[in-house]
Amino acid sequence: MEKYRIRGGVRLSGAVDVSGAKNAVVAILPAVILSDSPCLIENIPNIADVSTSLSILESLGAQVNRLDRNTVEIDPRTIHTCEVDYELARHMRASYYFIGALLGKYGQARVPMPGGCWFGERPIDLHLKGFSALGAVMEPMENGIIEMHADMLMGNSVYLDTVSVGATVNIMLAAVKARGMTIIENAAKEPHIVDLANFLNTMGADVRGAGTDVIKIRGVQELTGATYSIIPDQIEAGTYMAMAVATHGDVLVRNVIPKHLESITAKLAEMGALIEEMDDAVRVRCSGPLRHCNVKTMPHPGFPTDMQPQIGVLLSLAEGTSVITEGIWENRFRYVDELRRMGAQVEVDGKTATFQGVPALHAAPVKAVDLRAGAAMVLAGLAAEGVTEVEGICYIERGYEDIVEKLTRLGADIEQVTVPDETGAVQV
Ligand code: UD1
Secondary structure, eight states: OOOEEEEOOOEEEEEEEOOOHHHHHHHHHHHHGSSSSOEEOOOOOOHHHHHHHHHHHHHOOEEEEEEETEEEEEGGGGGOOOOOOOHHHTTGGGGGGGHHHHHHHHHHEEEOOOOOOOSOOOOOOHHHHHHHHHOOEEOOOOOTTTEEOSOOOOOOOEESSOHHHHHHHHHHHHHTTTSSSEEEESSOOHHHHHHHHHHHHHTEEEEBBTSSEEEEEEEOOOOOOEEEEEBBHHHHHHHHHHHHTTTTTTTESSOGGGGGGGGHHHHHHHOOOOEESSSEEEEEEEESSSSSSOOEEEETTSBGGGGGGHHHHHTTBBEEEEEOOSSSSOOOHHHHHHHHHHHHHHEETTEEEEEEESSSOOOOOOEHHHHHHHHHHHHHHHBBBSSEEEEEEEEETOOTHHHHHEEEEEEEEOEEOOOBBBTTBBBB
């Protein structure tokens, strides 16, 4: 079993470069299917979800040529099937973007229900409502496989009852080549929605309004290959910012779009951090005690739910009482049990968690229960006195490129170790 072993209490300092955005790349890689010629995608993060997406593309028949660890060339012209492999699909949530992309290009898709992090029910009814509005028909589900087909997709208006990133992306993918105009109302506004729209438009699509809550897509007949660079990862950036604060450090977080970080910056500043914004970097410093504050997660531009566990660690160390209200997911406080093992005082009541700040966290063996919860455990380990071991690091590797190397360069004492599992066998 692989674990991270962290000797906490070291002040982080120096500079860290943020990688390409996970949630953008997992939408843009399937979008390549829509092109009629090869695409070159740059600034892809070297993370497990990218490997899975590329494996799915290869299994469909696309030619995938990784030019280096952050650049890939994909030729979709050799795709010969619209069926996604179960084993690959179950590794990540975003495998459902292959439904929209395959449907949009070939008028058919057979994709297993997706896997990914569990934080309560993760329905896909709005995705299906969108596909059906465009004229796609779904077969009765068998063995957890979603099978959809359409003779011809026709543009239509789709109102999303809940703001959903996944449904917005999937409907955009299905609509770019549909006949006529599709209007997505109450669309998600996350930076990765805008990044996907920019990529599609670079290929020749006609997508307008991304970044607002009404997206208009006029269908085009043909999309051609493009060279495109993925935006920086807002959540990875926010995680390193929180790590700088937790260790009372001084860190320059480079390769970011400060505008995408505004809600995170605002909350860290409220807690007492000093944040200096530059063109494509933010410097984060913190010297005094952390102040309590309240946080509510919301769709963009609100505070992102994917930063909620990390801010929870900071609030467990802040003076006084703080409250987090989770506004997106019904069960995103599972990391709290692990945090309590390190001495945090937190009460959870439904979608609300109340943190009574403690002066320090103490090292303990903890688990990553999902991707961002795992990042939060690393963050807690960096802040705690003693040696913390974090298991379940496969979750963390789904979203953070080279986290051990990046933290080591900031002065952290962290290593990845292989330990015998419960049967005594060392797994490699
Ligand atoms: C995406 C992100 C994830 C982030 C989440 C919220 C990716 C790959 N993942 O997930 O990291 O935590 O946005 O910012 O980009 N809903 C429905 N019906 C649907 C779809 C969603 O009711 O068909 C609800 C969900 O239960 C949830 C809310 O809408 O309460 C938001 O979900 P959504 O934005 O779709 O999340 P994901 O796209 O799965």
